[in-house]
Amino acid sequence: xxxxxxxxxxxxxxxxxSVAADSEGLHRHADAESSFCLTSPNxxxxxxxxxxxxxxxAAGGGLELCSTSSSRFSPSCEEFSLGRGDVLAxxxxxxxxxxxxxxxxxxxxxxxxxxxxxxxxxxxxxx
Numbered sequence: 001x002x003x004x005x006x007x008x009x010x011x012x013x014x015x016x017x018s019v020a021a022d023s024e025g026l027h028r029h030a031d032a033e034s035s036f037c038l039t040s041p042n043x044x045x046x047x048x049x050x051x052x053x054x055x056x057x058a059a060g061g062g063l064e065l066c067s068t069s070s071s072r073f074s075p076s077c078e079e080f081s082l083g084r085g086d087v088l089a090x091x092x093x094x095x096x097x098x099x100x101x102x103x104x105x106x107x108x109x110x111x112x113x114x115x116x117x118x119x120x121x122x123x124x125x126x127x
Contacts, residue, residue, distance in 0.1 A: 009046075012038055013120040019061075021112040025098035028066065032092040035120045045092035045122045051082035052115040060102035061114050063088060066095040092120070 013035045019025065031047045039045065055061045057079045065088070066075035079099055080088060090096065101112050 008124055009121040010124055011119055012036065012045075012122050015118045017114075017116045017118060019098055019114040021101050023098075023100070025061075025100045028064075028095050028097040030093050030095050031120060036092050036122070039122050043122055045120060046089055047092060047094070048119040048121065049082075049088045049090075050117040050119075051084055051086045052117065053082075053113055054084050055082040055114055057081040057099075058102075059112070060099050061112060062099050064097050064099050065090055 015035075032041070032045065035047070036043075036045045049063060055063070058081070062079040062081055064077050064079045066077040075095055077095075082088070098114065101114075
């Protein structure tokens with residue numbers, strides 16, 4: 001869909017996320033299942049993830065995005081490293097999750113923190 005003809009997109013939800021080092025991370029999900037509940041299921045939508053911390057994939061803790069073009073039950077996934085200030089944009093239907101931090105070899109994940117600002121955008125004519 002070409003949003004440029006619809007006027008400015010509307011922010012329908014925003015959030016601050018903070019995940020501690022000992023967290024399992026959030027399970028694989030699509031934002032359409034929850035964050036876009038105020039819009040029609042048929043409307044398009046985009047999630048923006050603004051990283052507030054450095055999150056290298058090599059240490060775990062990254063954001064995993066999955067393509068479901070082949071199957072929702074065996075998607076092809078890629079974990080992204082994020083630097084503070086990096087933004088990922090993806091469809092409201094994209095399966096994604098936060099990944100658990102990897103152990104530093106002594107059983108500890110350290111004192112890492114993963115924080116992000118998240119926004120949900122829809123075309124202006126959706127509301």
